[in-house]
Amino acid sequence: MKKYRKTAGKCLAAILSAAMALSLTACAGGVKGGESGSAASSLGSSESALEGTTGEKIVNIGVTSTVNTLNPLLMDGVEVNKYATGLMFLPLMELNADMEFEGMLADSITAEDENHFLVHIDDKAMWSDGQPVTADDVVYTALRLCSPAIANTAMMYYVFEGVGDDGFVEPGADHIDGITKVDDKTVRFATKEPMSLITFQNSYARYLMPLPKHIIGDIPEDQLASNQWFSHPDVVSGPYRMTSYDKDHYVSYEANEAYWKGAPKIPKLNIRIVEGSQLYAGLQSGEIDITHNTMSAIPLEDYESIQALDTVETSFGDPITNQSVFINTKNVPDSKLRQALLYAIDRNQILEQLLKGNGEIVDGFLSSAGPYYDPSVIPVSYDLEKAKALLAESSWDPSRTLRFYVDSGDSTFVNAASVIAAQWSALGVRTEIRTMDINTLMSTAGSGDFDIMAVQYTYPPVDPYVDIAWLLGGDGSWTGYENDEVNEALSKIATLSDTEELKKQYGIIDRRMQEDVPMFSAYVIRTMAAKNKRLTGAVPSVYGFLNHVQDWDITG
Incomplete structure (x- = not known):
């Protein structure tokens, strides 16, 4: 396993940037509908973004993640950067x-x-x-x-x-x-x-x-x-070429009429970078035409309002964004204590009350969205009495307080953390919740100076191997956890392509997570996306969103 752990450790920067892209939102306006490359808009206009002032077809994609680069040589694993660049x-x-x-x-x-x-x-x-x-x-x-x-x-x-x-x-x-x-x-x-x-x-x-x-x-x-060529690339292989760019506000594109898979039906397209709280207003006014399940973080409190819009249709993506909770096993070495912490949380209550049921509860890393999910891994149920029995068998010092670090930008989990802390208090374990911005949280996680840390993490459903190998990689990983059975399973996974055999090996890892609890999933989120009904050929989906963007069109 040593060679794989070396690889996984080096992958950390890419893994974290890709995972954190789902948690970050940009504080920006966007491009006014119908004005490709213009200054940021307040999203207050009633002008339709689908048709510009000249009647030209224009589509605005609303995202809440900053686009940091459009240079293929500078790709960093962040999905919004990859998709924005992949259009060219x-x-x-x-x-x-x-x-x-x-x-x-x-x-x-x-x-x-x-x-x-x-x-x-x-x-x-x-x-x-x-x-x-x-x-x-x-x-x-x-x-x-x-x-x-x-x-x-x-x-x-x-x-x-x-x-x-x-x-x-x-x-x-x-x-x-x-x-x-x-x-x-x-x-x-x-x-x-x-x-x-x-x-x-x-x-x-x-x-x-x-x-x-x-x-x-x-x-x-x-x-x-x-080089300035990347600011206005004149030769591209994709359906669009970029015309103007402000990493905090927008990317504007024009169609590549010579696109070898067929000229796009939409002449102009904008990626508009906004705050999550602006998405409802943009969808309502028509200044935003479509959102993405993971690149566009619609606040949960806006779900019902968006679903009520006559001009918009909504859909829910697969449950792939895992609200993972990592326990530093160097600081919390007793597995019975970690088990007690898991049994003491009523995760279904949190899912229903805070996420309105838009998600699922799993144990370990894999959700039902992926091909290697093993439904026989039944999630641990809330059982306070069992939790208390496990705590009594552990070496827990009741005078101790566990430090629980949470992303301040994830308002849903900040609330969930308060519920979890109250349930741990009922168990007899004191915790101190410390909220911090995502960059500080990642720095703290890397230093190992925490007891428990929670963050949204997407394990790529088709290949979660690298992420799991890192997170369970012993010294230097967030969990500090290492296990021979897990190491053996990861060694097999590294070269496997057979779905059933991969499911078996990942199932071994998820069951070990139940037993040793170096991490657990508080919940897995099913996020909502929305699009204007006049936009055809476009279907919000976690993956494949822009694969056939040349076929998008406007009707009516």
């Missing part, structure tokens, strides 16, 4: 609404063995200037992602042959031993250690967005991170 530069592959892998630039990805993967670029894939997308573009982009001059550590390319353990090649390197051109449309990736095809597709194919080598290949690599 398609990834090799993406997940669809059914959480199946769908080719975007690639039409196939196959495993030659556990260390070698072949990526074939769709023969029809073209840049907007009419040039074909080739293997040279993929190899060029991968080489730049490994450049120490660009210094992107989040993309985790140290797993490939020829890349150093720091994730970089030698300065000035002109190739990567483990990423090579086979022919004009095929690239071979070779990993240092065995890897499942699922992990390769989810962690690498979804995040590698090839750039046009014939356009930017002569730009010095030390200038690529900040």
Whole structure:
């Protein structure tokens, strides 16, 4: 397991940024409907965002996460950055609404063995200037992602042959031993250690967005991170090209009429970055046309008001966002005490009262949304008497107070934490709730200076391996927890692709979480999304939201 724990530890930055993207909201306005690239709006206008002042079709996507980069070489794992960039530069592959892998630039990805993967670029894939997308573009982009001059550590390319353990090649390197051109449309990736095809597709194919080598290949690599070409890219592989950008307020796009999968029906599209509290007003006025289940954090208190809008239809996504509670086993080493804490919480009461039933209760990491969920892992039920018996058998010092750290930006769980603390008090365990902003919370988590810490965390349903391996990785992980049975299961998972066998191994891990409780799930959230009824072809979904954005249209 040591080699996998090394990999998982290095993945931390990407994992955390992707997970935390679901918790953060931006404090900004947006682009006024019908005015691509204009200044921020207050969302107070009654003007329709679906039709601009000239009658041109425009769609505004309302999100609550800041877009920090639109440069494929600076991808950091945050989903909103990936999706906003993917509108211009398609990834090799993406997940669809059914959480199946769908080719975007690639039409196939196959495993030659556990260390070698072949990526074939769709023969029809073209840049907007009419040039074909080739293997040279993929190899060029991968080489730049490994450049120490660009210094992107989040993309985790140290797993490939020829890349150093720091994730970089030698300065000035002109190739990567483990990423090579086979022919004009095929690239071979070779990993240092065995890897499942699922992990390769989810962690690498979804995040590698090839750039046009014939356009930017002569730009010095030390200038690529900040080059102005990325502010107005004139050659793209995706359905849209960006026209203006304010990372805290908006991204505006115009259609790529030469898009090789078909010209978009919507000429202009905006991503509007707003506060969650502004989404209802935007949907009501028509200044926001559609929201996303995880990138658009609609406050729970606005659900019923949005559902009552005549012009809007709503839907609920799969339960994938886990309100995880991590226990530092170095500070709370007694497993009977940790078990007692779990049995003392009435999680169903919290789900019904605070989330209005929009979610589910599970034990461990996996929810029912994923293919490896084992329904035979029955969640621990609230049982105060059993909790008290376990506490009596533990080494708990009743004079002690546990420090319980919570994200101040997650108002729902701040309330839930108060309920949990009251239930622990009834058990006989005192806790002190400390709220802090997400960045401070992550810093505290990394330092290990906490007893209990809660944060929203999304474990990718198709491949939660890397996250789980990190979190249960012993010293240096949030939990400080390590177990031989868990290590054995993770070792098997690392190379498995069979769904039933993966379900068995993940079930072993989730059952161990019930027994040892280094973490537990307070609840898993099913979040709401909404769209204007006049917008057709668009279906909010946790995954695959923008896969076919070229087919979106406006009727009526």
